[in-house]
Amino acid sequence: MGTDGFATWTRRFEDERERRAAQGDPDWERGAVLHRAVWAGIQRFQVGEDGDGANLVAKAEEAGDADYARAVRLFVAEEQNHARLLARLLAGGDRPALSGHWSDTVFVRLRRLLGLRTELLVLMIAEVVALRYYRALRDGTDDALTSEVAGRILADERRHVPFHCERLHHSLAELPAVTRRPVMVLWRLLLLAATVVVAADHGAGLRRLGVGRRRFAADVMASASEVAEAVLTPRPDAWSGGA
Numbered sequence: 001m002g003t004d005g006f007a008t009w010t011r012r013f014e015d016e017r018e019r020r021a022a023q024g025d026p027d028w029e030r031g032a033v034l035h036r037a038v039w040a041g042i043q044r045f046q047v048g049e050d051g052d053g054a055n056l057v058a059k060a061e062e063a064g065d066a067d068y069a070r071a072v073r074l075f076v077a078e079e080q081n082h083a084r085l086l087a088r089l090l091a092g093g094d095r096p097a098l099s100g101h102w103s104d105t106v107f108v109r110l111r112r113l114l115g116l117r118t119e120l121l122v123l124m125i126a127e128v129v130a131l132r133y134y135r136a137l138r139d140g141t142d143d144a145l146t147s148e149v150a151g152r153i154l155a156d157e158r159r160h161v162p163f164h165c166e167r168l169h170h171s172l173a174e175l176p177a178v179t180r181r182p183v184m185v186l187w188r189l190l191l192l193a194a195t196v197v198v199a200a201d202h203g204a205g206l207r208r209l210g211v212g213r214r215r216f217a218a219d220v221m222a223s224a225s226e227v228a229e230a231v232l233t234p235r236p237d238a239w240s241g242g243a
Contacts, residue, residue, distance in 0.1 A: 006067035009163055013074035016159070020081070025088070026152075032093040032145045038137075039090070041205035042146075043098045045133060046086035048126060049079055049153075056123070059116040068167065075160060082153045089149045117171045121183075124164050125191045128227055129198055131157050132211075132220045140209025165230045172231060184228040188221070195220045 034042075053076030060072035087097045134157060137150035172180045199206065199213040206216050 006065060006071050006166070009071040009166070010067055010074065012159065013071055013078070016078070016156070017074065026085075026145055026148045028088055028092055028145070030092070030145045032089055032143050034093060034141060034143055034146060035205070035208045037204035038141065038146075038208050039093060039095050041133070041202045042086055042090060042137070043095065044202070045130070046083055046090065047098050048130075049086060050083035051079070053079065056116075056119055059119055063116055071163065075163065078156050078160070082156065085149050085153065089146060092145060117168070120164050120168055120171070121187050122190075124161070124168070124187070124227065125194050127157060127161055127164065128191060128224055129195060129220055131161065131223060132216060133198075133202070136206060136209040136211045136216070140211060161227060162230065165227060168231045169233075180232060184231060188224050188228055191224050192217075192221060 053072075057069070057072055057076060060069040063069070090097055131154070134150045134154040138147050138154055141147060172183060175183065195217045199217050202216075203213050206213060211219075
């Protein structure tokens with residue numbers, strides 16, 4: 001990051017908003033044809049992308065950094081756009097969006113337990129899992145509309161992860177040095193538990209996308225190692241993401 005801190009992230013989000021507006025939506029008239037197990041996974045991830053983000057925005061504003069708070073609002077808007085894209089994709093396959101799912105309820109309640117640091121650590125679990133899922137969805141189907149939607153979301157998520165790494169780097173710097181790495185070790189253990197649940201819950205859909213449960217879990221945890229190191233280094237924005 002430059003010397004202007006999170007103002008750089010604000011500009012990145014604003015630039016992406018302008019690019020997205022110029023690009024326009026996918027061609028929804030194409031429709032989408034997928035196996036029912038893949039549709040079930042999309043329905044569950046659509047629920048996870050939905051929400052107003054009010055709790056996260058409020059905590060960001062309390063942190064006292066106006067640039068960061070602005071960037072968080074733009075991040076939330078991108079997540080809401082992901083929910084919209086997935087809902088339109090579901091409609092293209094004549095599939096309904098779910099009103100809720102237990103896994104999303106658990107994540108939301110965990111995120112709201114404590115302050116901004118805890119909220120971001122829990123949010124990052126969902127983000128890292130999502131990186132691998134959307135890559136599988138982009139690459140594992142021959143449905144053009146699905147691949148395009150997943151590719152758009154994946155590109156956004158690859159920016160979101162280093163954004164959160166940057167904030168977590170500053171947040172963990174407020175803790176005693178001896179506690180920082182154990183915090184990220186605990187985070188990785190929680191991520192592993194969440195990944196096992198997701199792999200089990202989405203196993204049939206992942207197989208249809210050419211990714212078995214074990215490979216999915218292994219790929220998520222490999223990415224997690226990179227994320228944890230990014231948070232702990234002086235250059236958390238250097239996280240490069242996956243293929």
